[in-house]
Amino acid sequence: MTDTAGAIDYDVLVVGFGPTGAVAAGLLGRLGHRTLVIDRLTDVYDKPRAIALDHEIFRHFDNMGLTEAISPHIEPFTASEHFGVDGQLIRRIDMVAKPYPLGYTPSMVFSQPAVEAELRRHATSFSNVRAELGVELLDLVQTSDRVEARLKDSDGRHRSVTARYVLGCDGASSTVRQIAGLALEDLIFDEPWLVVDVRVNESALARLPQCSAQFCNPARPVSFLIGPKNHRRWEIMLLPGEDARQMERPDNVWKLLAPWLTPQDGELWRAASYRFHALVAADWRSGRILIAGDAAHQQPPFIGQGMCQGLRDATNLVWKLDHVLKGVSSGSLLDSYTVERKQHVIELTGKIKAIGQSICERDPAAARRRDAHILAEGGGKPLLLTRQEIIPPLRAGCLSHHETPARGTLFPQPRIANGSTTRLLDEVTGPGWRVLIDGRSNDAASMLALRAVCPDVSATAVAPAGAGLPNALEEAEGVLANWFDRHAVVAAVVRPDHYVFGTARDATELGDLLREVELRRRDVPAEQDKIPDLKMERTP
Numbered sequence: 001m002t003d004t005a006g007a008i009d010y011d012v013l014v015v016g017f018g019p020t021g022a023v024a025a026g027l028l029g030r031l032g033h034r035t036l037v038i039d040r041l042t043d044v045y046d047k048p049r050a051i052a053l054d055h056e057i058f059r060h061f062d063n064m065g066l067t068e069a070i071s072p073h074i075e076p077f078t079a080s081e082h083f084g085v086d087g088q089l090i091r092r093i094d095m096v097a098k099p100y101p102l103g104y105t106p107s108m109v110f111s112q113p114a115v116e117a118e119l120r121r122h123a124t125s126f127s128n129v130r131a132e133l134g135v136e137l138l139d140l141v142q143t144s145d146r147v148e149a150r151l152k153d154s155d156g157r158h159r160s161v162t163a164r165y166v167l168g169c170d171g172a173s174s175t176v177r178q179i180a181g182l183a184l185e186d187l188i189f190d191e192p193w194l195v196v197d198v199r200v201n202e203s204a205l206a207r208l209p210q211c212s213a214q215f216c217n218p219a220r221p222v223s224f225l226i227g228p229k230n231h232r233r234w235e236i237m238l239l240p241g242e243d244a245r246q247m248e249r250p251d252n253v254w255k256l257l258a259p260w261l262t263p264q265d266g267e268l269w270r271a272a273s274y275r276f277h278a279l280v281a282a283d284w285r286s287g288r289i290l291i292a293g294d295a296a297h298q299q300p301p302f303i304g305q306g307m308c309q310g311l312r313d314a315t316n317l318v319w320k321l322d323h324v325l326k327g328v329s330s331g332s333l334l335d336s337y338t339v340e341r342k343q344h345v346i347e348l349t350g351k352i353k354a355i356g357q358s359i360c361e362r363d364p365a366a367a368r369r370r371d372a373h374i375l376a377e378g379g380g381k382p383l384l385l386t387r388q389e390i391i392p393p394l395r396a397g398c399l400s401h402h403e404t405p406a407r408g409t410l411f412p413q414p415r416i417a418n419g420s421t422t423r424l425l426d427e428v429t430g431p432g433w434r435v436l437i438d439g440r441s442n443d444a445a446s447m448l449a450l451r452a453v454c455p456d457v458s459a460t461a462v463a464p465a466g467a468g469l470p471n472a473l474e475e476a477e478g479v480l481a482n483w484f485d486r487h488a489v490v491a492a493v494v495r496p497d498h499y500v501f502g503t504a505r506d507a508t509e510l511g512d513l514l515r516e517v518e519l520r521r522r523d524v525p526a527e528q529d530k531i532p533d534l535k536m537e538r539t540p
């Protein structure tokens with residue numbers, strides 16, 4: 001960190017050291033950027049707010065080298081069963097079947113305080129990342145090439161630092177968002193709920209449901225979630241006339257939990273009332289100031305995507321900031337951050353709202369119609385869904401201009417044969433810009449030779465095990481061969497956040513795609529900056 005004219009100067013100031021800020025700081029640290037991360041509080045919050053994460057996020061944690069440290073605090077998510085007015089099963093949400101597309105269990109539950117502590121440890125393991133805790137942001141002033149941040153230390157002392165960019169990961173009431181004047185748009189969902197976390201005694205665990213559940217009972221909708229170890233969560237809708245603060249009191253909480261537990265069955269870890277709402281910032285950038293996580297969007301929790309969405313923001317933004325800071329790209333690449341992530345948030349929030357509205361139905365007649373509708377969708381049986389099919393692709397931004405198959409989706413991660421064991425593809429290629437080539441294609445050799453078009457884009461061919469093809473890695477489970485076949489393509493250009501920039505059917509198309517990467521990374525044209533007009537989904 002350099003000292004210019006009395007002020008300490010950084011590449012990036014990250015405000016907020018929760019999961020989004022910690023991941024952003026860790027990624028910036030690995031890329032060599034001088035990063036300051038501050039937080040108002042001095043410690044990790046010791047209660048679980050987020051409980052769910054998915055394979056996309058775990059892949060980033062794995063890329064960061066965190067698998068061993070965080071695995072003790074993570075378990076597979078059970079299926080989730082949704083019950084209708086008469087207690088009948090109407091919908092079941094489960095994981096996709098093996099082989100898993102990204103190489104990991106697709107949905108997981110985790111213990112937030114323990115994982116957050118590891119994320120912080122990782123970020124501060126880089127000598128170019130500095131964390132200052134108990135520090136409050138007072139103001140931000142933008143100049144042509146810097147932002148000056150006025151800070152207040154825990155002893156009341158005021159001081160300033162400067163940074164080339166500021167990233168606000170400072171939560172729903174974000175000071176950064178307010179200072180930058182970034183307004184929130186209302187996506188229209190507002191329901192009062194009580195979230196209760198219990199550490200259940202061993203002797204009581206077997207009496208509880210063995211699947212997560214949504215009790216879509218119009219008298220009082222309740223979600224039940226199976227967390228790691230003995231952590232169980234109930235999300236309980238508050239009814240008109242119930243006072244949120246009163247309902248958080250332990251005596252009232254135990255009354256609400258009476259169908260499942262008595263106070264002798266466990267320890268109340270947290271009882272917090274929230275308004276579940278849906279909001280998105282109109283713009284996520286003002287000059288050199290950007291926002292991410294709850295500062296940029298809030299959504300109801302019904303499919304457990306809150307933290308995942310924040311970490312998608314961080315992983316989307318950091319490679320773009322890296323390109324801009326290193327002079328590979330113009331600042332316009334940063335506009336694609338709002339375009340890509342806002343569209344994704346709006347579309348996913350629409351789906352979460354639709355699920356939430358069906359869970360929250362309070363009118364018994366409407367709830368019966370809902371049950372009949374969902375069962376009809378399942379062909380007279382409980383509707384089966386996977387959590388992953390609910391997550392939309394990116395549709396605009398720094399993507400190929402051509403709507404090639406699988407553009408904007410997450411690129412899979414096959415297991416690569418490695419002697420008598422396997423390793424995951426990212427371990428071989430790293431998470432930078434890369435071309436993956438179908439080793440079975442007649443064009444494989446000429447496509448590999450195209451790496452000269454973009455010297456910083458790696459090129460790797462992959463073929464099914466036993467194919468015996470020269471210059472191709474062998475995958476163990478056919479995940480990538482199936483993916484190429486399904487999309488009828490022979491190559492994919494993949495971004496550092498694992499989203500597919502575009503795909504090609506032959507070497508000529510791949511050459512064009514790589515030339516497009518060079519252009520788009522440098523400058524994302526304004527017409528790509530339009531957010532597609534998305535309709536919010538309605539209650540079924």
Ligand SMILES: O=C(O)CCc1cccc(O)c1
Pocket residue numbers: 051052079080093212223225235301302303304305387
């Ligand atoms: O995916 C599911 O089955 C439910 C996920 C979930 C996670 C956290 C809160 C919540 O209400 C639902």
